[in-house]
Amino acid sequence: MDCSEAGRKMEAFLRNELSIMDMRQYLRHIRECDACRSELELENIIRSAADETRTAECGYDFSHSLSDLIEERETRIRAYGFTTLLDLILSILIIGTIAAGIFL
Ligand SMILES: [Zn+2]
Incomplete structure (x- = not known):
C-alpha cells in the first residue's frame, strides 16, 4: 500500500469500516510510514476531541488514544x-467425515 492509498483508507479505518484484509495492509503501512502515522494521529485527536464521551474518559489526554485504537x-x-x-x-473434519461415510 502506498501513501495515497493509505490516505484514502484513513477515513474508513477510523470509522472501523475497513475489511480485515485492508485493515491489515493499512496497519502495516502505518507502522512503517511516519508521515501517514502522524496524519492518522492528528485526525484521531481531532475526532476524539470532538467526541464528548471520549474527552470525558481520557480528560483531554489523547497520547494513548491512537495506540489503543491500533491495538x-x-x-x-x-x-x-x-x-x-x-x-x-x-x-x-466435515469433509473427512463425509469422505469416510462414502468410502467405508
Ligand atoms: Zn505513507
Whole structure:
C-alpha cells in the first residue's frame, strides 16, 4: 500500500469500516510510514476531541488514544485469523467425515 492509498483508507479505518484484509495492509503501512502515522494521529485527536464521551474518559489526554485504537484493530485481525483457522479445521473434519461415510 502506498501513501495515497493509505490516505484514502484513513477515513474508513477510523470509522472501523475497513475489511480485515485492508485493515491489515493499512496497519502495516502505518507502522512503517511516519508521515501517514502522524496524519492518522492528528485526525484521531481531532475526532476524539470532538467526541464528548471520549474527552470525558481520557480528560483531554489523547497520547494513548491512537495506540489503543491500533491495538483494538489488531486484536480484531487476530480474532479473525483464529476464526478462519477454526473454520478451516472444521471444514476438513466435515469433509473427512463425509469422505469416510462414502468410502467405508
Ligand atoms: Zn505513507
